[in-house]
Amino acid sequence: MCRKFLRPAGLLALALALLWGGVPFDAPARASSGPPVDNGQDAYIKNEVNLKLLNAADLDAVAQQFNLQLIEQFGKRPIFRMRVMDGTDAQAKAAALAADTTRVQFAEPNFTSGAPEGSGVSWSVGVSWSVGVSWSVGGEAQYGSQWAQNILRLAEAHKVTKGAGVIVAVLDTGVDRRHPALAGRLLRGHDFVDDDDDPSEEFPPGATTVEEARHLGPYGHGTHVAGLVALAAPEAKIMPLRVLDSQGVGNNWVLLEALRYALDPDGDPSTDDGAHVINMSLASVHKSGILRQIIGEACGDKGIESEDPTPVAPPAHPAVVAVAAGNQSSTLSMYP
Numbered sequence: 001m002c003r004k005f006l007r008p009a010g011l012l013a014l015a016l017a018l019l020w021g022g023v024p025f026d027a028p029a030r031a032s033s034g035p036p037v038d039n040g041q042d043a044y045i046k047n048e049v050n051l052k053l054l055n056a057a058d059l060d061a062v063a064q065q066f067n068l069q070l071i072e073q074f075g076k077r078p079i080f081r082m083r084v085m086d087g088t089d090a091q092a093k094a095a096a097l098a099a100d101t102t103r104v105q106f107a108e109p110n111f112t113s114g115a116p117e118g119s120g121v122s123w124s125v126g127v128s129w130s131v132g133v134s135w136s137v138g139g140e141a142q143y144g145s146q147w148a149q150n151i152l153r154l155a156e157a158h159k160v161t162k163g164a165g166v167i168v169a170v171l172d173t174g175v176d177r178r179h180p181a182l183a184g185r186l187l188r189g190h191d192f193v194d195d196d197d198d199p200s201e202e203f204p205p206g207a208t209t210v211e212e213a214r215h216l217g218p219y220g221h222g223t224h225v226a227g228l229v230a231l232a233a234p235e236a237k238i239m240p241l242r243v244l245d246s247q248g249v250g251n252n253w254v255l256l257e258a259l260r261y262a263l264d265p266d267g268d269p270s271t272d273d274g275a276h277v278i279n280m281s282l283a284s285v286h287k288s289g290i291l292r293q294i295i296g297e298a299c300g301d302k303g304i305e306s307e308d309p310t311p312v313a314p315p316a317h318p319a320v321v322a323v324a325a326g327n328q329s330s331t332l333s334m335y336p
Contacts, residue, residue: 044109047084049094050253052106052290054078062103066096074256079290081110081253106289112251146231147328154232163233169262169275170229171255171282172222174201174242181227182238189240190261192254199242218248225281239265239275244282252288255280263298 048071053059056078063070067086073079084093090109097107149155167187177186177200189199204217213219226238241258244250262275278298 043112044090045112045251046090047087048110048253049082049084049090049097050079050106050108050110050256050288050290051082051097051104052077052079052293053103054105055103058103062097062100066093068093072253074253075260079256106293108252108286108288108290110251110253111286111288112249149231151326151328151330152232157232158234161233163236166233166236166277167239167273167275168229168233168236168277168279169239169241169258170222170226171241171243171258171262171278171280172225173218173220173244173246173248174199174222175226175238175240176201176220176223179223179227181230182223185230185234185236185238186226187237187239188265189242190258190265191242192258192261193242193245193250199240201242202246204246217246218244219246221248221281225279229279236277250282252291255282256291256294259294259298 049068051062051068053062059070059078059080062068063082067084067088068082069085071081071083074081084090088096094107094109097104174191175182175186175189188197190197191199199222201219201222203213203219207213207216207219210219222240222242222244226240229236229238239262241262243254243258259278262278264274266273
């Protein structure tokens, strides 16, 4: 089933979800093979490569020749997450694999990426939003009367649609299912960090209270984004997908798995249960051939390209709508 990343009724949800920015996407999530390597701009998991073969039957031969071990396969596609067994740097190993053009279509380190804005609690200031069962600034009334509603002309938009029938997947730090603003709006979702069906947010290491969690990491960001979706599209359903760990970090493979789930949660293309809108408050300066293809297929275009010499993925993809952060003065917001 082909799904588009945006539908008119869901555009408002994405606009609000990105209005106050995203979180870092710059270190490995789920069981990784080791700490990331900092290459001066982005990082990658030092002994992992993501590999797409022209023919899955070549996997054993390629793995043996290049000293690789299979970690997992991307569904039934010839896309594999591989562990480098001989100590070779992942970037060098990917380059060697890519040179085997008779068998390899894509080979790249399992990249992580830099934050599109800062960290800490800067994203939550002034948006009347937090986590748990209480409101950060003011209360429910203030949450429902934020200044952004007037700028986005939500009252007018809601006369046309409130998002009924639309599913918005939020790929982020998870959500707090207890929050009153999300009551009745959440679908089941999945946690791709811990690989379970509970996409709840978790405290970062060393935190014992909500305030500590918000200062030590991005705790609450996924809940914050989901709340903005609910504000912009109050009749839409939200599919929470946790792709960033308690320190706000993830990797390309986890993102690929979450995208696949968002498009077809039950794995049956004949059922209409996939997301109409996919929100990702994360970015990378690295081009990923595999990620590019998956996004392209989701949007019905297998050949999407960007002419921007310094692209940031995924917003650089022509099939994706990128929304920058603004403030009450209608100027760009700057994050520390």
